[in-house]
Amino acid sequence: MSRFLRPAARLAVSTRAAAITKKASPSFTQAIARPVYFGGSSQNRSYAEGAGVKEYTVRDALNEALAEELESNPKVFILGEEVAQYNGAYKVTKGLLDRFGEKRVIDTPITEMGFTGLAVGAALSGLHPVCEFMTFNFAMQAIDHVVNSAAKTLYMSGGIQPCNITFRGPNGFAAGVAAQHSQDYSAWYGSIPGLKVVSPWSAEDAKGLLKAAIRDPNPVVVLENELMYGQSFPMSEAAQKDDFVLPFGKAKIERAGKDITIVSMSRCVGQALTAAETLQKSYGVDAEVINLRSIKPLDLDSIVQSIKKTHRLLVVESGYPAFGVSAEILALAMEYAFDYLDGPAQRVTGAEVPTPYAQGLEEMSFPTEQLIADFAAKMLRV
Amino acid sequence: MSSRVIPRASIRRLAASTKPCVSVISKSIRSAGSLSQRPNSNFVSFPGALKSSFTSSLKFETPDSYTALQTYRVVDQDGQIVDPSFSPDISDETVIKLYKDMLFISIMDLIMFDAQRQGRLSFYMVSAGEEAVSVGSSSVLDKEDVVFCQYREQGFFKERGFTTEQFMSQLFANKKDSGRGRNMPVHYGSKELNIHTVSSPLATQLPQASGAAYALKLQKLQDPSSKPRVAVVFFGEGAASEGDFHAALNIAATRSCPIVFICRNNGFAISTPTLDQYRGDGIASRGIGYGIDTIRVDGNDIWAVREATKKARAMALEGGGKPVLIEAMTYRVSHHSTSDDSFAYRARVEVEDWKRRDNPLTRLRKWMEAKGCWDETKEKDARTDLRKEILKAFGEAEREKKPPIATMFEDIYEELTEDLKEQKEQLRTMLEKYPEEYEVGSFDGGIDSLKAK
Numbered sequence: 001m002s003r004f005l006r007p008a009a010r011l012a013v014s015t016r017a018a019a020i021t022k023k024a025s026p027s028f029t030q031a032i033a034r035p036v037y038f039g040g041s042s043q044n045r046s047y048a049e050g051a052g053v054k055e056y057t058v059r060d061a062l063n064e065a066l067a068e069e070l071e072s073n074p075k076v077f078i079l080g081e082e083v084a085q086y087n088g089a090y091k092v093t094k095g096l097l098d099r100f101g102e103k104r105v106i107d108t109p110i111t112e113m114g115f116t117g118l119a120v121g122a123a124l125s126g127l128h129p130v131c132e133f134m135t136f137n138f139a140m141q142a143i144d145h146v147v148n149s150a151a152k153t154l155y156m157s158g159g160i161q162p163c164n165i166t167f168r169g170p171n172g173f174a175a176g177v178a179a180q181h182s183q184d185y186s187a188w189y190g191s192i193p194g195l196k197v198v199s200p201w202s203a204e205d206a207k208g209l210l211k212a213a214i215r216d217p218n219p220v221v222v223l224e225n226e227l228m229y230g231q232s233f234p235m236s237e238a239a240q241k242d243d244f245v246l247p248f249g250k251a252k253i254e255r256a257g258k259d260i261t262i263v264s265m266s267r268c269v270g271q272a273l274t275a276a277e278t279l280q281k282s283y284g285v286d287a288e289v290i291n292l293r294s295i296k297p298l299d300l301d302s303i304v305q306s307i308k309k310t311h312r313l314l315v316v317e318s319g320y321p322a323f324g325v326s327a328e329i330l331a332l333a334m335e336y337a338f339d340y341l342d343g344p345a346q347r348v349t350g351a352e353v354p355t356p357y358a359q360g361l362e363e364m365s366f367p368t369e370q371l372i373a374d375f376a377a378k379m380l381r382v
Numbered sequence: 383m384s385s386r387v388i389p390r391a392s393i394r395r396l397a398a399s400t401k402p403c404v405s406v407i408s409k410s411i412r413s414a415g416s417l418s419q420r421p422n423s424n425f426v427s428f429p430g431a432l433k434s435s436f437t438s439s440l441k442f443e444t445p446d447s448y449t450a451l452q453t454y455r456v457v458d459q460d461g462q463i464v465d466p467s468f469s470p471d472i473s474d475e476t477v478i479k480l481y482k483d484m485l486f487i488s489i490m491d492l493i494m495f496d497a498q499r500q501g502r503l504s505f506y507m508v509s510a511g512e513e514a515v516s517v518g519s520s521s522v523l524d525k526e527d528v529v530f531c532q533y534r535e536q537g538f539f540k541e542r543g544f545t546t547e548q549f550m551s552q553l554f555a556n557k558k559d560s561g562r563g564r565n566m567p568v569h570y571g572s573k574e575l576n577i578h579t580v581s582s583p584l585a586t587q588l589p590q591a592s593g594a595a596y597a598l599k600l601q602k603l604q605d606p607s608s609k610p611r612v613a614v615v616f617f618g619e620g621a622a623s624e625g626d627f628h629a630a631l632n633i634a635a636t637r638s639c640p641i642v643f644i645c646r647n648n649g650f651a652i653s654t655p656t657l658d659q660y661r662g663d664g665i666a667s668r669g670i671g672y673g674i675d676t677i678r679v680d681g682n683d684i685w686a687v688r689e690a691t692k693k694a695r696a697m698a699l700e701g702g703g704k705p706v707l708i709e710a711m712t713y714r715v716s717h718h719s720t721s722d723d724s725f726a727y728r729a730r731v732e733v734e735d736w737k738r739r740d741n742p743l744t745r746l747r748k749w750m751e752a753k754g755c756w757d758e759t760k761e762k763d764a765r766t767d768l769r770k771e772i773l774k775a776f777g778e779a780e781r782e783k784k785p786p787i788a789t790m791f792e793d794i795y796e797e798l799t800e801d802l803k804e805q806k807e808q809l810r811t812m813l814e815k816y817p818e819e820y821e822v823g824s825f826d827g828g829i830d831s832l833k834a835k
């Protein structure tokens with residue numbers, strides 16, 4: 001492996017080691033005794049087929065992940081606005097209050113600053129809170145606690161105060177909620193040393209990443225997507241088990257191909273897959289689609305391996321173009337894979353405008369399947 | 383944050399160098415007296431509590447040792463006057479106008495809620511049960527007082543003069559919307575009426591209103607002949623849990639800002655009941671903690687709201703300015719918004735009970751009927767007329783053209799930046815080159831707006 005790849009490889013190794021060797025409380029030692037990791041070469045395989053595969057919505061997958069972690073570890077609890085009585089603004093925490101009681105599933109006053117601070121304090125005192133934001137747009141009220149306290153206290157305390165906390169909620173744009181409610185915070189949290197940031201697409205992603213986030217001893221930000229909650233995906237038998245977790249820093253190749261690498265995350269992965277099918281049908285182009293899953297740490301290794309194969313890179317995200325996740329990936333591609341590229345690496349992103357309320361303009365502000373396919377075709381000159 | 387480590391002296395120097403503010407600042411700096419206990423005095427002037435006397439009994443204050451603050455009302459549920467000293471300060475015609483404003487809002491809410499359910503707009507928020515707070519307070523303020531609303535103050539806009547067309551234009555985001563179709567529905571705003579545009583993030587309007595009040599105070603200092611004005615800000619009891627609320631009250635008190643804080647305590651913050659929201663005596667008790675003059679009023683009694691707001695405004699202007707807090711107690715009869723089904727967390731019968739037993743509209747109606755200026759026929763006619771008026775504006779607004787295409791490049795910055803100008807030009811060329819490909823007829827002025835310099 002080239003010397004250039006060492007930083008990323010080291011990152012991947014260290015995160016996996018951390019996930020496996022982390023201290024487990026007695027009650028769920030059993031649960032992590034045989035963790036199911038889809039690591040290494042098995043990343044390439046698609047969903048298991050046949051008996052045992054069930055359809056799960058992303059909402060159900062998240063709900064199951066929360067229920068399993070609440071069940072297996074008494075230190076885990078959930079708090080946020082309307083998570084208990086009302087079952088969550090998007091029904092992700094449905095039934096959890098009835099099952100685990102009001103000490104584990106807690107409705108808070110409308111004070112992001114207050115309940116995030118409370119959650120961070122509880123984590124610094126040894127509990128494992130899951131802090132739900134009704135949307136990450138509201139989390140700006142609380143970002144000081146996330147960035148300055150959760151992410152930095154382990155370091156600033158000389159390693160004596162770990163902060164095992166999970167921040168989760170819908171991120172990015174929804175529909176018809178205008179500029180102040182339609183932002184993607186991947187790049188914001190992704191730029192902070194001390195945080196881990198994941199962004200699930202499918203039901204398996206959602207369950208595996210959320211469970212890993214809750215178990216991870218570090219503060220983890222789980223950026224979900226409101227528009228994905230109701231979507232169904234097949235869930236393999238392994239993923240339905242309560243010991244299913246996904247490793248951080250490992251991307252998944254959702255579709256293997258040889259002509260162009262399309263790197264994406266969250267909802268855009270589905271769009272990229274559709275675009276890949278269009279490319280196949282219309283131009284006979286075989287696109288490889290990588291689902292990042294994890295934004296920080298970033299699986300540079302998989303991206304570079306893919307570029308070596310396809311020699312073209314297109315990054316798709318719904319965040320703003322300036323100083324964004326795709327900007328970072330393009331920069332990394334320049335640093336670590338420049339010699340393998342046959343043309344400039346490119347990106348399709350959200351438009352650099354305050355998100356319009358007007359439906360037509362809103363649709364044009366974010367990547368569409370057609371746009372991705374057209375852009376890739378242009379890059380390949382087909 | 384870094385300013386915390388700047389030596390104090392340098393801040394003083396900084397302050398001293400800003401000439402016009404010197405008088406304001408020096409007045410508010412408390413002179414630190416001697417800490418020694420004077421003869422025959424049972425206190426020392428701690429800088430943080432100037433007149434606190436010493437005691438030898440170890441006793442904690444508990445909230446239980448105080449009775450709940452009283453709720454001021456003028457007219458009871460049956461429309462009977464309970465304050466004998468009260469006599470209306472407005473003519474019957476004006477009372478009827480206020481009643482019709484409240485009625486207008488309640489009818490518009492029903493129509494728009496259903497319209498949202500039919501998919502004709504993306505979102506809506508109703509204010510049933512809270513019409514008296516918004517309409518009543520607006521009716522006694524000066525039209526030039528600067529106002530920040532939360533999102534349930536349609537009544538304030540209506541009373542101050544927002545027209546049916548303006549409401550509908552905002553809701554349907556058409557070319558007549560002064561917000562140029564960029565906001566979610568109910569995010570009204572009006573420069574002419576001195577009401578800041580409603581902003582989605584919760585409670586941010588509170589410290590901003592303190593800032594507006596401070597600006598008004600400075601303007602008055604610089605030009606003593608100018609009209610005295612106050613800032614007014616609305617918020618719910620849920621928003622009062624946000625840190626912004628505490629910051630706003632504290633800064634307004636310490637800077638002596640002429641501001642009236644009006645809390646609509648309607649019992650619910652979306653689904654969260656007040657019991658889960660706070661444990662003190664409502665929001666009013668907090669005002670006192672911040673050293674702010676405070677009153678609690680019956681928010682279903684428009685007369686009480688009027689009397690309290692009138693007096694609060696006068697107090698806020700006393701002695702160069704000070705904040706005043708009004709907590710108006712109501713009940714949110716409606717769902718939180720069209721995204722909410724409140725029967726999931728409260729009993730339908732409870733809501734029906736409130737609707738019937740204590741509704742601001744019926745209360746004023748009973749008062750008017752007792753006075754002899756209103757009856758069943760007038761009620762029926764008013765409802766029919768208002769409904770007609772709203773539906774007419776509804777239809778027109780829905781059919782109205784959308785804002786000009788060029789507006790999508792504007793207002794991101796004060797002036798069009800070079801790249802925005804280029805993009806605008808590019809769009810024009812594209813539309814002119816492929817006229818069959820683009821439907822621009824539904825936008826005001828079609829392609830022409832892109833041609834204007």
